[in-house]
Every structure is written in C-alpha cells, then in structure tokens.
Amino acid sequence: GENVEQHPSTLSVQEGDSAVIKCTYSDSASNYFPWYKQELGKRPQLIIDIRSNVGEKKDQRIAVTLNKTAKHFSLHITETQPEDSAVYFCAGRSDMRFGAGTRLTVKP
Amino acid sequence: KAGVTQTPRYLIKTRGQQVTLSCSPISGHRSVSWYQQTPGQGLQFLFEYFSETQRNKGNFPGRFSGRQFSNSRSEMNVSTLELGDSALYLCASSWGGQGSGSYTGELFFGEGSRLTVL
Numbered sequence: 428g429e430n431v432e433q434h435p436s437t438l439s440v441q442e443g444d445s446a447v448i449k450c451t452y453s454d455s456a457s458n459y460f461p462w463y464k465q466e467l468g469k470r471p472q473l474i475i476d477i478r479s480n481v482g483e484k485k486d487q488r489i490a491v492t493l494n495k496t497a498k499h500f501s502l503h504i505t506e507t508q509p510e511d512s513a514v515y516f517c518a519g520r521s522d523m524r525f526g527a528g529t530r531l532t533v534k535p
Numbered sequence: 536k537a538g539v540t541q542t543p544r545y546l547i548k549t550r551g552q553q554v555t556l557s558c559s560p561i562s563g564h565r566s567v568s569w570y571q572q573t574p575g576q577g578l579q580f581l582f583e584y585f586s587e588t589q590r591n592k593g594n595f596p597g598r599f600s601g602r603q604f605s606n607s608r609s610e611m612n613v614s615t616l617e618l619g620d621s622a623l624y625l626c627a628s629s630w631g632g633q634g635s636g637s638y639t640g641e642l643f644f645g646e647g648s649r650l651t652v653l
Contacts, residue, residue: 461641470625470644472576516578523568523591523627523642528577 431519433526437531440507441533441534448529451499452519463525466513472478475502507533537561539628541645551653553614556648558626560607566590566631567609568642569601572623581624584609585631615651623647 433450440446450460461476477484477491477500486493488507493500504511512533516525540559548554560567568583568591580593585605601611607628613620625647629640 463642470646471627471642472644473641485627523570523583524580524593525570525578 431517431524433524433529435529436527437530437532439532439534440509442509444507446502446507446511446531446533447503447516448502448515449499450501450517450519450530451497453498454519455498457519460491461492461518462489462502463516463518464513465516465528467511471516483504493498504531507531509535539626539645541624541626541648542543544646545646545649545651547651547653548616550618552616553612554616554650555612556610556624556650558609558627558645560626560628561607561643564628564630564643565607565642566629566640567603567607568627568629569609569611570625570627571623572625578625581611588594590620600632611636613650618627618652621650622653623649 431450441511456519458479462474463471464474465471475486475489475491477493478518488505490503514528514530516528518525539561542557558567566585567623569581571579571581581595582589582598582601587603598614603609625644627642627644629642
C-alpha cells in the first residue's frame with residue numbers, strides 16, 4: 428500500500444502564529460489528498476481536501492497546497508487559535524491509509 | 536441524517552477470548568473501513584469493505600477479520616485476543632465510489648469501540 432510520511436510529529440506554536448504540516452506520498456496515481464482533525468476524545472473529522480488537478484485550496488484560516496512533482500502536500504493554518512490544538516492526519520490517497528499524525532498545540 | 540454508529544462503546548475481555556464489533560454506516564454509504572487507534576500510533580488501517588466485498592486490507596494478522604452485510608452494516612472480529620489488542624477501534628463510512636487511489640468520498644467516523652484486554 429501507499430506510504431504516507433507526515434512531519435512533524437509534534438508542533439507547538441504561539442496563538443496567532445502559523446502552523447505548517449507536511450506529508451509526502453509515493454504513489455504517482457494518488458489523486459485525492461484529505462486532511463482530518465481529531466480533537467482530544469473526539470472522532471476524526473475532515474477539515475479540508477484537495478484533488479490532484481488543483482495546486483492550492485483555501486477555507487478561511489486553513490489551506491492545503493499540493494506539489495505533484497515532488498509528491499508532497501501541506502496543511503497551512505494561519506492565525507492559530509487554542510481550539511486548533513488537535514492531532515492532524517493526512518492521507519495520500521483514497522485507500523484509507525493515514526499518516527502518523529501531527530499533534531499541534533497552540534499556546535495562548 | 537443519522538451518523539455512524541458503533542457498538543459496543545466499551546468492552547473488557549481477557550486474553551484468548553474473541554470479540555465482535557459492529558458498525559452501522561450513514562444511510563446510503565456503501566464503504567465501511569476500520570481502524571485501530573492506540574496512543575502514539577495514529578490510525579492504523581485494518582480493512583475496507585465495499586458492497587459486501589473486502590476492497591482493501593492493512594497489515595494486521597489473520598486474527599483480525601471483518602465482513603459487510605447487504606445493508607452495508609459491518610462487523611469486525613478479533614480472535615485469540617492479546618494484550619496488545621487493547622485499543623480504540625474506529626469505523627468510518629463513505630459513499631465509496633471509484634475505488635482505491637481515487638476519490639471515494641469524505642470519511643465519517645463513528646465514536647469508536649474501546650477494547651480493553653486483560
């Protein structure tokens with residue numbers, strides 16, 4: 428199956444700063460790249476996704492960028508808030524495999 | 536629209552026993568996937584079922600099995616339980632179209648079944 432590497436595993440930022448999480452994948456056939464957020468004690472939920480025919484997608488303070496040549500995509504969160512604190516998971520394709528997760532902590 | 540329902544929510548078993556977990560997907564969703572989540576281990580993919588057929592499988596031993604019924608409800612079974620099987624088991628449903636590598640729709644997760652093996 429697809430290998431999806433996610434970095435960093437933990438990330439701590441000050442409220443108001445930006446946070447970037449990066450994932451790399453190996454399968455050139457991948458064409459769908461979702462990001463899920465899991466708050467403590469809750470189920471994972473989709474926050475943003477991107478198809479391979481698009482280089483960037485934004486939704487308010489979050490954005491995802493895709494570099495198909497380099498086979499990596501990134502989640503960008505601007506103006507971070509304490510409620511952004513969670514574990515974020517990427518998936519490199521739609522065969523349901525996720526990256527190892529990034530624990531983001533936003534310090535007030 | 537009702538969400539994904541998993542039962543039981545909590546259960547305690549002893550080593551060597553077996554367990555069956557159930558997942559009822561969102562109405563209209565044909566894909567159900569299962570994950571094992573342990574602290575620090577992320578979401579480990581177990582398998583995915585689509586229209587009663589296993590479409591994808593993760594790297595878990597044969598003690599872990601599953602099935603899907605004609606109404607898309609799914610069950611997973613773990614036989615000969617080991618201490619290391621203690622985890623939160625999550626299922627997720629999606630519309631499931633197209634298949635591996637392509638867009639199959641947003642995954643909607645259940646709240647999970649927390650298994651403790653003593």
